[in-house]
Amino acid sequence: MKKTALNAWHHDHGAKMVSFAGFEMPISYTSISEEHLNVRKGVGAFDVSHMGEFIIKGKEALDLVQSISSNDASKLKIGQAQYTCIPNDQGGIVDDMLVYRLAEDQCAEGEKAFMLVVNASNIEKDWDWIKKHNRFDTRMINISDATGLIAVQGPKAAELIDSLTNVDVTGIPYYHFTKGKIAGKENVIISATGYTGSGGVEIYADNKDIVDIWLAIMEAGKSYGIQATGLAARDTLRLEMGFCLYGNDINDETSPIEAGLSWITKTKKAADFPSKAVFKAQRKEGVTKKLVGFTLEDRRVPRHDYIILNAEKEEIGVVSSGTMSPSLDKPIGMGYVPKAYAKEGTELYIQFRKKELKATVHGLPFVKLS
C-alpha cells in the first residue's frame, strides 16, 4: 500500500487509517462531525496527497487538453484553474479533474503548460487515456508520486495561510492560484480551490517539503482552532454541497448532463472531444434521468446502491451517495431518478433492507453558506 509523506504524522496523531485508492489514508482523527463542523466555522487541514497530478507541456499542450476535456480550457488565463471532466466514447465519464494553466517561465518559446489534478483511484486509467489521445506536439509528465497536496479549508483558511506566505492569499480569487513561498519552501502552488464549499486553499508542493509545510500550518493554525481533518469529513462536506464524487455519483456510465454537470460540458467549443455529439444531443433533447438530492426524516442513512422507489413503491432509481449531514443533523443523499421525479419536493422512498422510508427531493446544495 502507498503512503503519503504525512503518513507517520497521521499515525502519531491518532488517526484511524483506511485503505483508499491504494493509499493508507486518515479517515478521521477525533470525530467526523466535529471535524466537519470545524471546517464549516473555522479551518481544517486535509492531507490529500493521494491525488494525481500530470504536467502537460508543449507547443500543442492546449490542443491535447481540449481534446480530452469537456470544459473549455482555451478560456483559462495563466494562474487560473477549471473544473472539468474527461468524457469517454460512450457518453460516460473517465474521471473528473481540475485543469491549471501554469506560468510559462519554464517553457520554451511558444509552449504552454497545464497541470491536471485527477482522482487517486484513476491515476493509471487517466494517464493511459490521455496518452492514447496525445497525437500532439506535447510532453506528459506524471508528478503524482513526487507531489504532496494539503487542502486547508474553511472561512479562516485563507487568513491563516496568508500569515505563512509572501503572497496575498486572501486576495486570490476563487479558482485562481499563485506560486509562492510558504514556511520557507519555494515553488509552492497556492490555489483558491477545494472540495468542501467552505472556501480556503489547496497547496501543492514537493513531497520533500510537504511535512514541513504541514507542521507550519498546524503550528500557526493553533490560534485559529485548526484541526487535522480526515477523508470521512471530506466526504460529508462535499455531499452537503452536492459535489459529485467519482465512483459514487459519476462513473464510466453516467453522462455529465445527467449528473448536473452541463456547466462544465461545453458542446459549443471549437475543439472536438469524445462524446461531444452525444452530449450535444442530450442538451437539445433532454436526458431521461437526473442526479437529484434528497433528505430523509427518519435517522436511517441512505447508502450507495440502495434502491429509490416512487410514491407507488415502484423501483425508479438508485442512490449514488448518502450520509448523515452534520450541519443539518439529518440524512441526505443523491441518486439518479427519471426526470419526472427530479422536481424539488417530490416524494420518494428509499429501500432499506426491511422497509421503505420516505425521502423528499431537495435542491442542491443541501447547505447554503454565505
Add this chain to the structure above:
Amino acid sequence: MNTPEGLKYTKEHEWVLVNDDNTAIIGITDHAQSELGEIVYVEVETIGETVEKDEVFGTIEAVKTTSDLFMPLTGEVLEFNAKIDESEGDDPGLVNSSPYEDGWIIKISISDPSQLEALLDAEGYAALIS
C-alpha cells in the same frame, strides 16, 4: 481497547452480560464502536420476538457505515435500551461513549443456556482483536 472481565463476547464484536434470572444484556464492544465511528441511530424492531442465534435483531447506523446486529444467543428480545433510542429522543452516541454501561442495546431471555459455552471470555476476545 477496553474489554471488561466478567462479560462474554462474540466474534461479531458483541458482549453479553448474563443475569441470574436467565436473562442477558447485549451490547457492542468498545472495539466495535471505535471501528464504526460516530453512531447516529440504533434500530431494534424485534422486541417481543424470539430471534435465533446469529440472526439479525437490529441495525446500527454510523456516519460512515451501516452494520447489522446479530443475536449472540437464541432468545426473546425483552427490551430495547430507551436511552439510546433516538425515536424516544435519547442519545445513540452513548454506544460510543459508554459501550458497556449506558450504551447497552437489548435485554433478552435466554432460550438455551448451553449456547453460552460457545462464547468467548474477555481474554479470548482481546486476543481476537489484537
